[in-house]
Amino acid sequence: MAKIVAVTGNEAVAEALRQINPDVCAAYPITPATDLMQRFADFVSNGKVDTELVLVESEHSAMSACIGAAAAGGRVATATSSQGLALMWEMLFIAAGDRLPIVMPLVNRALSAPLNIHGDHSDSMGARDSGWIQLYSENAQEAYDNTIQAFRIAENMDIRLPVMVCFDGFIISHSIERVEYIDDKDVKNFVGEYKEMNPLLDMDKPKSYGPLILPDLYMEYKRAQHEVMTKVKDVVLNVADDFEKLSKRKYGLFETYRLDDADIAIVILNSAAGTAKDVIDQFRAKGIKAGILKPRLFRPFPYEEVADAIKNVKALCVMDRADSFGAYGPLFIELCGVALHLQERPLMINKIYGLGGRDFMPEHAELVLNELVEISKTGKVKIFKEYIGVRE
Amino acid sequence: MKEPLWKKLTPGSVVLEAGSAVKFKTGSWRAFRPKFIEENCIHCLFCWMFCPDMSVIVKDGKMTGFDYDYCKGCGICAFECPGKKGNKAIAMEEEGK
Numbered sequence: 001m002a003k004i005v006a007v008t009g010n011e012a013v014a015e016a017l018r019q020i021n022p023d024v025c026a027a028y029p030i031t032p033a034t035d036l037m038q039r040f041a042d043f044v045s046n047g048k049v050d051t052e053l054v055l056v057e058s059e060h061s062a063m064s065a066c067i068g069a070a071a072a073g074g075r076v077a078t079a080t081s082s083q084g085l086a087l088m089w090e091m092l093f094i095a096a097g098d099r100l101p102i103v104m105p106l107v108n109r110a111l112s113a114p115l116n117i118h119g120d121h122s123d124s125m126g127a128r129d130s131g132w133i134q135l136y137s138e139n140a141q142e143a144y145d146n147t148i149q150a151f152r153i154a155e156n157m158d159i160r161l162p163v164m165v166c167f168d169g170f171i172i173s174h175s176i177e178r179v180e181y182i183d184d185k186d187v188k189n190f191v192g193e194y195k196e197m198n199p200l201l202d203m204d205k206p207k208s209y210g211p212l213i214l215p216d217l218y219m220e221y222k223r224a225q226h227e228v229m230t231k232v233k234d235v236v237l238n239v240a241d242d243f244e245k246l247s248k249r250k251y252g253l254f255e256t257y258r259l260d261d262a263d264i265a266i267v268i269l270n271s272a273a274g275t276a277k278d279v280i281d282q283f284r285a286k287g288i289k290a291g292i293l294k295p296r297l298f299r300p301f302p303y304e305e306v307a308d309a310i311k312n313v314k315a316l317c318v319m320d321r322a323d324s325f326g327a328y329g330p331l332f333i334e335l336c337g338v339a340l341h342l343q344e345r346p347l348m349i350n351k352i353y354g355l356g357g358r359d360f361m362p363e364h365a366e367l368v369l370n371e372l373v374e375i376s377k378t379g380k381v382k383i384f385k386e387y388i389g390v391r392e
Numbered sequence: 393m394k395e396p397l398w399k400k401l402t403p404g405s406v407v408l409e410a411g412s413a414v415k416f417k418t419g420s421w422r423a424f425r426p427k428f429i430e431e432n433c434i435h436c437l438f439c440w441m442f443c444p445d446m447s448v449i450v451k452d453g454k455m456t457g458f459d460y461d462y463c464k465g466c467g468i469c470a471f472e473c474p475g476k477k478g479n480k481a482i483a484m485e486e487e488g489k
Contacts (some may be wrong), residue, residue: 098405160403198406206410213405220398221405227398 002247003181009172012144012179013079013105013165014039018049019187020151022103023074023194026054026065030084031117031284032169033119035106057082063091063102070100071209073199075151077102081169082109085123089130096131097225098209101154102162104132105147108270108321109169110356118357119169123271124298125330131225133163133232134141134299136269138255143167145249148297151191152239159228160197160234166269166298182247188265190246217233222301229300236297239352253302255294256309258284262291264372265310265346267335268319269295272353272360276319279365290369301334307341315376317348317368321354328385347375350385364388418445422465424484426455433481439469455481 005016014036017025023083025044027037044053052069062078064295070076085106106124110116124134135150137143143165150163160209167173182190190281198207200316208273214223233253242250259265266276273294283290293309295301310316320329328336341347351368367388375381402408435455440448447463449456470482 097404098406197403198408205408206414208407209404211405211407217401221401223398224401224403229404 002183005179006176007140007179008035008176009140009143009167010036010174011039011105012140012181013147013167014043014149015181015320016144016187017077018043019182019184020075020077020148020191020200021049021188022051022077023346024052024054024066024076025078026056026062026069026071026076028056028059028080030081030322032109032119032173033079033081033084033105035173036105036107040079045273054217059087060091063095065087066102066104067091067095067098067100070095070102071199072201073180073196075155075194076100077104079105079107081107082111082117082123085127086111089127092127092132092162094131094210095268097221099160099228101151101160103147103150103154103165104162105143105165105167107169107173108166116356117169119171119173119321120355120357121166121320121330122355124164124166125213125250125322125324126165128299128330131161131229133159133161133229133298134297135163136294136296136298137165137167137172138270138273140167140172140175140179141249143172144179145243145247145251148187148190149170149236149239149243149251152242153232153235156235156239156375157195158231161228161232166270171271180247180249186246188198190242196220221330232300233297233302233305251296253297253305254309255292255296257292257294258273259291259293259309259313261289261291262313264315264317264369264376265291265293265313266319266365266368266372267293267295267310267318267331269298269321269331270320272321275360275362276365279362279369282366283369285367288369288373290372295331295334297332301337303334303338304341306335309344310338310346311344313346315372316348317351317372318348319351319353319368321352321360323352323355332385347381349375349378349381349383352385352387353389358389401444417461417463418464422460422463423459423487424465424467425487426463426465426467427483427485428455428460428470429479429481432476432479434474434476436474438472438474439482442472444468466488
């Protein structure tokens with residue numbers, strides 16, 4: 001029997017980690033992820049899990065310890081945010097390049113400077129090319145569900161890649177929501193026994209991780225790494241199918257909301273998608289065919305599938321809660337890649353919103369949808385990239 | 393069709409064969425080579441201890457010379473060598489001279 005509770009996003013994800021009971025967890029506190037690991041540390045202290053919790057002196061060390069433990073042959077998890085992820089940066093590439101199935105909830109928070117502790121996606125977007133699989137979560141339920149599914153995806157014997165489970169700092173991590181917990185035994189069955197691949201602690205078969213690979217082979221290893229990523233979509237969908245049988249909750253590569261017959265649409269990640277859905281309903285009530293596409297799997301990016309989902313849309317706004325200064329937002333750039341797969345592409349605009357935890361309000365979604373109505377009527381885009389919700 | 397090389401690689405570039413570093417001969421990196429001057433050697437084995445590779449060859453407790461397949465010519469052995477009466481048993485010489 002599922003249990004219905006009122007919990008924060010951090011609490012829900014800590015609960016998922018308790019149910020999974022990883023072998024090793026190395027972590028360093030950083031707002032807003034601190035509370036997640038603090039709750040997990042309680043489970044360790046109270047004997048609810050038998051995880052070896054390694055309290056290290058920095059996130060660089062946290063990821064390093066996770067890499068060591070995963071290479072040794074353990075099931076490994078950690079969590080971080082913002083500057084913590086930034087400090088892990090060089091180790092992120094090593095975790096992925098060594099093909100180590102580490103699972104890391106990432107509580108999205110803005111990067112300094114200026115110093116800010118609130119939610120935006122600049123941290124995870126900065127790590128998009130590290131070779132990690134990235135899943136995004138709209139609310140506490142999705143963060144909990146994605147964390148459980150992440151272990152199955154990461155540990156699939158054909159994949160063996162680290163997974164980042166992203167959800168918005170404070171908006172989700174610290175707000176109390178209704179969440180359905182799956183029974184402990186069902187989570188354990190779903191995730192299954194950990195299967196090792198080339199563990200260092202197999203003393204009868206000595207091996208080395210992290211060798212020097214010079215120009216004669218480096219490129220071949222990178223080509224192979226890309227190939228693994230092309231297999232991830234199918235694994236994500238298979239795991240989602242199994243998860244639906246268990247939970248009755250359906251997941252895909254992305255979620256569409258009233259998109260099937262939509263003329264105008266918004267592409268938006270994480271918690272802001274929830275706000276936008278309400279506004280879509282209002283526009284639908286006025287007879288305007290509006291819809292939403294909310295990516296779930298951002299790395300690898302499902303270009304063909306997204307292209308198929310938006311092929312009949314006339315005007316599209318891609319909303320980025322992260323910026324690439326002097327360029328379009330990171331999500332918009334992906335949608336430009338999607339457009340390559342379409343004979344006739346929608347007219348596209350890019351809005352940067354919600355940086356450093358700036359609230360995304362229904363009126364912001366209204367502004368965007370009204371502009372899309374105008375663009376679909378006139379066939380003209382005035383400005384490709386604009387900031388919304390900036391104080392005048 | 394022949395399977396491309398990149399499809400045959402071990403996941404994560406893990407080396408599954410123990411001791412395979414012996415196949416990677418690094419001696420060609422050397423710009424200076426250590427020269428062993430046997431008459432000045434007191435066989436203290438400081439060179440053997442300090443060598444960051446395993447390029448000092450010791451037989452029966454005696455220093456006998458260098459393994460030039462791996463010695464990168466760092467010169468630590470020559471620096472540490474106490475020699476005999478102020479005369480070093482290891483001298484660094486420029487390669488190719």
